[in-house]
Amino acid sequence: MTIAGTRSGTHAAGAGLAAAGVRLRILATSDLHAHLLPFNYFSDRPEQDVGLSNLAALIQRARAGCPNTLLFDNGDTLQGAPLADAALSDLMPRGDTHPMITLMNALGYDAATLGNHDFDFGLGALQQALAGARYPVVLGNVDWMATDPGPVRPGLILDRVVVDEDGAPHRLRVGVTGAVPPQVMRWARAHLQGRIDVGHILPAMSQQAAALREAGADIVVVLAHSGLGHDTDASEGENVGRLLARIDGVDAVIAGHTHRTFPSAEEPPTPLGGTPMVQPGCWGSHLGQIDLDLAAPPIGSGRPWRVRGSEAVVTAATDIRDEDRERLWDSLQRMPGLQRDILRSHRATRRYSARAxxxxxxxxxxxxxxxxxxxxxxxxxxxxxxxxxxxxxxxxxxxxxxxxxxxxxxxxxxxxxxxxxxxxxxxxxxxxxxxxxxxxxxxxxxxxxxxxxxxxxxxxxxxxxxxxxxxxxxxxxxxxxxxxxxxxxxxxxxxxxxxxxxxxxxxxxxxxxxxxxxxxxxxxxxxxxxxxxxxxxxxxxxxxxxxxxxxxxxxxxxxxxxxxxxxxxxxxxxxxxxxxxxxxxxxxxxxxxxxxxxxxxxxxxxxxxxxxxxxxxxxxxxxxxxxxxxxxxxxxxxx
Missing domain, CATH: 3.90.780.10 (5'-Nucleotidase, C-terminal domain)
Structure with a gap:
């Protein structure tokens, strides 16, 4: 695994964090499109600014900086590069876990949602891939009709013990749901028609947020495979991130789909209804991060948690320091099986791509x-x-x-x-x-x-x-x-x-x-x-x-x-x-x-x-x- 790069800036949004309370760090990837390694299989040479494996070093660094960290993926994970095609070819042993999911399991993702391109190979291939995931998958705007949803559920609550800045533990229940553009029913019609139905994002996420709150969630995170869009977009639109940020009961939004980064130099931080949002680029180009400053209620008070402030940043994959590389290398040395599986996938993809x-x-x-x-x-x-x-x-x-x-x-x-x-x-x-x-x-x-x-x-x-x-x-x-x-x-x-x-x-x-x-x-x-x-x-x-x-x-x-x-x-x-x-x-x-x-x-x-x-x-x-x-x-x- 080759990791290299130079320092790259990050962009912040929202108020600064208060000096006390519980800091919850939310990390996010999106639109990985089967970019596992920093390698371009089209040109058959390394490409240092892409790949989930590059982000692994940044994920470790971010976790080291905050004891209360969650890691999510925002979809379009399983399609888009030769690795995705090779995973379905005769070169990969039947029953093997999808290479992307192998690394995501090792990185300890807490949950993920699906993007429209994850349906490109059909529901059978999708279910086969998700069967290997050791993390839950959420999708709250899909009616599975008579189709087996496999491990996919509308939403869930992650029950976590977090510590405040004085080291005192608290129980925090994090609700998570996800959404895919309803236009996927047209884009992948031949695969999906009559088997599932996809509803509009905004009403579905409003309903899911309310349901998660009713079930006891202290905060709610929406994994939206949808771009930011505009404040005036129609509610049934494809890219409705800005409108999602205004839904009551939603505390953080992960956006995606359009392969942009937010915040960015081109689109500086702007108010999003008070709800922090991040969009982490594509192909593993960036890691998204939202830090929530939470006020914990007094034990036994029955009062809710309160978000006192937030900070949102995106960090480029090339922003890797020497100590990040050393930390990642030490971790890999303790996981020889992971190294072997990734190397086997890489070699199989190169053989697949080289067919005359x-x-x-x-x-x-x-x-x-x-x-x-x-x-x-x-x-x-x-x-x-x-x-x-x-x-x-x-x-x-x-x-x-x-x-x-x-x-x-x-x-x-x-x-x-x-x-x-x-x-x-x-x-x-x-x-x-x-x-x-x-x-x-x-x-x-x-x-x-x-x-x-x-x-x-x-x-x-x-x-x-x-x-x-x-x-x-x-x-x-x-x-x-x-x-x-x-x-x-x-x-x-x-x-x-x-x-x-x-x-x-x-x-x-x-x-x-x-x-x-x-x-x-x-x-x-x-x-x-x-x-x-x-x-x-x-x-x-x-x-x-x-x-x-x-x-x-x-x-x-x-x-x-x-x-x-x-x-x-x-x-x-x-x-x-x-x-x-x-x-x-x-x-x-x-x-x-x-x-x-x-x-x-x-x-x-x-x-x-x-x-x-x-x-x-x-x-x-x-x-x-x-x-x-x-x-x-x-x-x-x-x-």
Whole structure:
């Protein structure tokens, strides 16, 4: 286990702690996405700022600083990296505990909840994984109907003995419940429909908090696999953290799902209804911590515990000191079985990821995938189209409809950071390369869409860009909105369209409608030049996530479902690679371009390794312009 790093700042919120009373420390992880070790299986090399094992040193340090400490996980734990796929493969012995849960057991988690991606492999795989957990799992907004919930319960009370600052013991009953976005019923419909039902988060958490209080809980903690959202969000929303913080009877909220950190430099501490909240990033990038200063009631008084103050911080995984490493190493030396199990999982994942699929004659990189169509998105589009053709062959009512393939560059910087890009070199294609190109377990789906819905679909993707003032006389303007997640930039292969950046985007980065005007999409037509009429019908092959409106695509959700499969899109990509009789060299369709803006100069921020692809830089007419303070490479381009 390799642990390294440099000092990183933390951010605090709330009032300072009082000098007396009981300090309860709540530690939290979220959105680990099967990142067990500081290792990138896509590139097959170490990556020091991720991994639950890195956080182990910070967890030990935090526990050493407070005798009353609880550790929780906030979901999206079992999916998202090659380790998750390898855990279900033939390389892992049947009956073995899931590698993530093995380490979580060793770290002594007190409880956990589930995220939407924990359902991606189906309820059977989820129950099998949870069977190995030695900690309880809570989920308070799910009706399991006739399905066995296994170890999952709506909420629970942790009965603990805590000590105050004078060393006197007290009994503290901590209520814990959890929630998952109700949209998971759409995103994982093929797995969940008719087996469970997921209700809205806010009413469920209000009910669970009241029930836990009634059952004797002194304080209540909500593990919400939900982002902070906005104060004005609808109660049925996907990200309702700020509203959760206002529920009576809730003393602390752990947020997640959106992979952000809170508090952060970009989103400084703000009042959250008096309830402390923390969101600890993703992939093991940060450890969340909430310290509650509690006033214990006099013994026998019958009075409740009282929260007198709080402090919330997030600490980066790289914030590990030499003494943290030494303490963790001493602990591991006493657990040779744990070391053996983790090393075996690591080796099995590397073997799994190294399975050969085929070869490519060109690199598959995503450094400029939001600027122009590329080979990386083209191979995904081609694979999806190949998988859809047999579904249409025996449907004469569909045979004459144009087939559109919605392809996405899942890793293309933005809020993912300057290293979050796919870069597969020409040569052998391995399973880890396919997982790098398509990292999610979304099923493949075939939709029927109108031309009007396709236009609205593209308008949402066009929110990836800032507005650009036309004309050559302006100073260079930033092109990409870094708050936009690149996995929401769909290129509709089979269409041709222009994007007019002089106009405001209809939605912001999160999908909220801001400008309901004409939008940015111009000259929408088929690849043969025929215009796309609003009332015409088209077929679209995409992912079940997008078809359910995932990423805030209401146009995709409004389409008619023709065929839905639980088979992942990535399986179609693997099949496409393996079926190629020669090295892959996809013909890149010129789906989109920017409307000329009189020579306006824009700044394109991308990964520093884009410099290794000079032919691509030259073809796009770009000029290198150094590196910014966040580590992104700057390129200048005229539109």
């Amino acid at each position: 699929l085929g070869r490519t004659a060109v690199p598959f990189e995503t450094y400029f995938s939001l600027i122009a169509p590329c080979a990386a998105t083209q191979v995904i589009a081609d694979a999806q189209r190949a998988a859809a053709v047999p579904l249409i062959r025996d449907r004469p009512d569909l045979a004459g409809l144009p087939l559109i393939s919605a392809a996405t560059p899942f890793k293309s910087g933005g809020r993912g950071g300057p290293l979050e890009y796919t870069d597969v070199p020409a040569g052998p294609l391995l399973l880890r390369h396919a997982a790098d190109l398509y990292g999610y377990s979304n099923g493949l789906i075939l939709l029927r869409a109108s031309g009007a819905l396709l236009r609205d679909w593209l308008e949402r993707s066009a929110s990836a860009f800032n507005r650009v003032v036309p004309g050559a006389g302006c100073a260079p303007q930033p092109l990409l909105d870094r708050a936009f997640a690149s996995y929401n930039f769909d290129r509709l292969d089979g269409l041709r369209y222009d994007i007019d950046l002089s106009q405001p985007a209809r939605t912001d980065a999160e999908g909220t409608l801001c400008h309901p005007g004409p939008g940015r999409i111009r000259n929408l037509r088929l690849s043969d030049g025929r215009p796309v009429e609003d009332t015409a019908s088209f077929l679209v092959v995409t992912s079940t996530y997008r078809a359910a409106g995932g990423g805030h695509f209401p146009a995709a959700q409004a389409c008619e479902t023709i065929h839905e499969s639980t088979d992942p899109v990535r399986d179609a990509l693997v099949a496409h690679i393996m079926a190629s009789p020669c090295d892959l060299d996809p013909v890149i369709e010129p789906s989109f371009r920017f409307t000329p803006l009189g020579g306006a100069t824009v700044v394109v921020h991308t990964g520093p390794s884009a410099a290794a692809h000079p032919d691509r830089v030259h073809a796009l007419g770009m000029t290198a312009d150094g590196t910014d303070e966040d580590g992104f490479a700057r390129y200048l381009m005229r539109i």
